[in-house]
Amino acid sequence: MSVSPAINPVEPFLRTERMPHIWCPGCGIGTTVNCFSRALVDSKLPLDKVAVVSGIGCTGRVAGYVKLDSFHTTHGRAIPFATGLKLANPSLNVVVYSGDGDLIAIGGNHFIHAARRNVDIKVICVNNFIYGMTGGQVAPTTPLGATATTSPYGCFEAPFNLPFLAESSGAVYVARWTAYHVRHIAHSMVEAFKKKGFAFIEILAPCPTLYQRRNKLGDGLETMRYYKQHSVIKNGASTRELKLDLKGEITVGKFVDIERPTLQDAMDQRYREVLKESYCGRGGA
Amino acid sequence: MDSAAVQAHDASGHDQAGRAGEFNLVSANPKSVLTGAHFMDGDHAACEGALAAGANFAAGYPITPSTEVVERFAARAPLVGATFLQMEDELASSIAILGAAWGGAKSFTVTSGPGFSLMMEHIGLAAMTETPCVFVNVQRGGPSTGLPTLPGQGDMMQARWGSHGDYEIIALSPNSPQECFDLMIEAFNLSERFRTPVMFMMDESVGHMTEKVVIPPADQIKIFPRRFTALPPNEYLPFDANGDGVPEMVKAGDGYRIHVTGLTHDERGYPALNWRSQQKLVSRLVGKIRGHADEITHCNEYLMEDAEVVLIAYGITSRVALAAVQKARQEGIRAGLLRPVVVWPFPEKRIRELASKAKAFVVVEMNLGQMVNEVERCAAGTKTVLIPHAGGNVHAPEEILQVIREVTQ
Amino acid sequence: MPEAPPAAKSRKFRGRVFINWDRCKGCGFCIEFCPPKVLKFSDKFNNHGYHPPILENEPACTGCDLCGLYCPDFAIFGIREAVSAGVPAGADVPASPAAAA
Ligand code: SF4
Ligand code: SF4
Ligand code: SF4
Numbered sequence: 001m002s003v004s005p006a007i008n009p010v011e012p013f014l015r016t017e018r019m020p021h022i023w024c025p026g027c028g029i030g031t032t033v034n035c036f037s038r039a040l041v042d043s044k045l046p047l048d049k050v051a052v053v054s055g056i057g058c059t060g061r062v063a064g065y066v067k068l069d070s071f072h073t074t075h076g077r078a079i080p081f082a083t084g085l086k087l088a089n090p091s092l093n094v095v096v097y098s099g100d101g102d103l104i105a106i107g108g109n110h111f112i113h114a115a116r117r118n119v120d121i122k123v124i125c126v127n128n129f130i131y132g133m134t135g136g137q138v139a140p141t142t143p144l145g146a147t148a149t150t151s152p153y154g155c156f157e158a159p160f161n162l163p164f165l166a167e168s169s170g171a172v173y174v175a176r177w178t179a180y181h182v183r184h185i186a187h188s189m190v191e192a193f194k195k196k197g198f199a200f201i202e203i204l205a206p207c208p209t210l211y212q213r214r215n216k217l218g219d220g221l222e223t224m225r226y227y228k229q230h231s232v233i234k235n236g237a238s239t240r241e242l243k244l245d246l247k248g249e250i251t252v253g254k255f256v257d258i259e260r261p262t263l264q265d266a267m268d269q270r271y272r273e274v275l276k277e278s279y280c281g282r283g284g285a
Numbered sequence: 286m287d288s289a290a291v292q293a294h295d296a297s298g299h300d301q302a303g304r305a306g307e308f309n310l311v312s313a314n315p316k317s318v319l320t321g322a323h324f325m326d327g328d329h330a331a332c333e334g335a336l337a338a339g340a341n342f343a344a345g346y347p348i349t350p351s352t353e354v355v356e357r358f359a360a361r362a363p364l365v366g367a368t369f370l371q372m373e374d375e376l377a378s379s380i381a382i383l384g385a386a387w388g389g390a391k392s393f394t395v396t397s398g399p400g401f402s403l404m405m406e407h408i409g410l411a412a413m414t415e416t417p418c419v420f421v422n423v424q425r426g427g428p429s430t431g432l433p434t435l436p437g438q439g440d441m442m443q444a445r446w447g448s449h450g451d452y453e454i455i456a457l458s459p460n461s462p463q464e465c466f467d468l469m470i471e472a473f474n475l476s477e478r479f480r481t482p483v484m485f486m487m488d489e490s491v492g493h494m495t496e497k498v499v500i501p502p503a504d505q506i507k508i509f510p511r512r513f514t515a516l517p518p519n520e521y522l523p524f525d526a527n528g529d530g531v532p533e534m535v536k537a538g539d540g541y542r543i544h545v546t547g548l549t550h551d552e553r554g555y556p557a558l559n560w561r562s563q564q565k566l567v568s569r570l571v572g573k574i575r576g577h578a579d580e581i582t583h584c585n586e587y588l589m590e591d592a593e594v595v596l597i598a599y600g601i602t603s604r605v606a607l608a609a610v611q612k613a614r615q616e617g618i619r620a621g622l623l624r625p626v627v628v629w630p631f632p633e634k635r636i637r638e639l640a641s642k643a644k645a646f647v648v649v650e651m652n653l654g655q656m657v658n659e660v661e662r663c664a665a666g667t668k669t670v671l672i673p674h675a676g677g678n679v680h681a682p683e684e685i686l687q688v689i690r691e692v693t694q
Numbered sequence: 695m696p697e698a699p700p701a702a703k704s705r706k707f708r709g710r711v712f713i714n715w716d717r718c719k720g721c722g723f724c725i726e727f728c729p730p731k732v733l734k735f736s737d738k739f740n741n742h743g744y745h746p747p748i749l750e751n752e753p754a755c756t757g758c759d760l761c762g763l764y765c766p767d768f769a770i771f772g773i774r775e776a777v778s779a780g781v782p783a784g785a786d787v788p789a790s791p792a793a794a795a
Contacts, residue, residue: 025719030766080377084384
């Protein structure tokens, strides 16, 4: 191979001195990062004004690899950190990039409240149905019957349907894709970046090392093939209908795209209405 | 109890503005300063102190007896260009303020016992990521739900050691509404100076006590501005602390593309998960406080010139202890009071000095023995007596006086 | 969803693919999802013991960069190069494959 005069389109978005990354062969997280980089290019966001906030976990490491202002916070708390960051510095485009355990189990309370408030942040949730970083424990997304190190006889708790949770909590943009749907993911991210308010994208991704192997679902590639064969795009589908099983059809698409005032707008409007000219705006003290 | 009747000697030896040494302090923003004489309680005064200090972001969750601080902030914020958000819990509040700090704000949160317990992880994150911010704890009786409406001083060790791992902390303990105002400014200044979370350890009595509070004109209030770097992005290393152990800061959105992590990290801010990096980073984090203990430490001393019995008390308890000292003096007992205003770092040096002269230390605190262990450690064998109290009410001066009499016999 | 390769004769560009041999972890995503099947596994190991992809049918490459989008290890990508003289490289190419989708 000759020395490349061209550069990988993801490269300008990476802290290349930190490569190779820690993710396993066939892990889907890196794939989503490619989509993220393409979406940043296409959305033409000023990159100095994009901040990525992650919690803890395999996906939580994204913040450490992207060459943007990036914050690797505590387990479950990326969203409230992002809320403070956005309110203090409204010119930032704040993207929360984390995993299902981080955002929905330990961070579940923050997730629903940020959606309720319609904080102007974009939440990308890589859902691999398991806790990866700690070695494969059951998650609030683990399908019924799937085994994990802490559900050795199969999961008996009903999992969350994340798009339904996001919509019913108040998110203004909700989409789900799998790591197979790379162009759709990038396109959805572009849409989410343009959206004012709490936008949520769930990306199902293989965790071959822990989830697929333990559940005899093959490696990363087999999982990607499975996604390709069993995904059905149903844009606008009711989020109620998006339950996921261990095996079976996966409904993907964009389900919610509505307008409602963001937290900042609602705050400003209320203060202006009540306080009139005594309201000083925010960020000026 | 009138502490003004006895002239306090400020053992730090210099005024607050002078403490920042070579740094350029700026005047407070007049928009946020409610100059004048007021009659207000400690919770409200703490809020005014934060505003005067330049706080423009607060996040909180209601909890007695601290809630008045954020209630006032919620009312004042839109009038002065600040932001308040009531979060879904204390975990959220305590990290929202860190996000806000990295967005460029001066931020704080307010809580009491149970909420303080929930905030511990983010005190550690703030220490590790060197995020300036202030945690206000209006202490109540504990453990657990304890005494929501009554005072305690049982969180003193938690303030110091509550988050896991090794770190140093700065904590202040006001004993009057006036000090809730004054020391809040000092708390913010110290957090900016050392890029560290600062604990503001009030108690229910101070929080709910109403007294005169004089707020000076803005130009008399000196503010330590954020230590933003002047280096361009290609020369800047976010966690490279040259000189005094405190790195310069940037905020998100300024083009520096920083990475900030709670993992052990190198000067670039990148995770560096090995013992050498751990040794280097944690030593610096601890060292930047310990190495400046003389600059940070702040005690008030009353009637100490010839004291052979040295009372040690902080917060509301220091006022009761002072009353007992004055009574003891009337009986001809040479008693004095050392009051740590900055409780952490502990005024170790001063207590070691006193240990060679004093006959006994009497530690008065509203817990069953916390700071007394620090005193004992520094007392080097000098008799140290604790007057404990489980909380819910302040000590009776008589009870303290009785112990003073006993130790002098 | 992966786009069909444009008819080769109408193209003003050709595809080129670049592989970062030692970054590859051999997952096979690029090989599987390359629409014109340009790639196959090498018999050789890289420094980390994985079999990276090699070009089996380079002329078929459309430069769609799906391999680049899929690769979780940022080890491969495709570009489009202008072939006719006078057309600057990339001039007729969308800013990124996502925009072309
Ligand atoms: S453990 Fe699973 S989620 Fe984590 S890097 Fe490996 S494959 Fe990815
Ligand atoms: S760019 Fe990659 S995916 Fe596209 S045709 Fe060429 S080798 Fe195949
Ligand atoms: S997708 Fe990347 S890591 Fe996987 S085989 Fe291809 S080049 Fe290697």
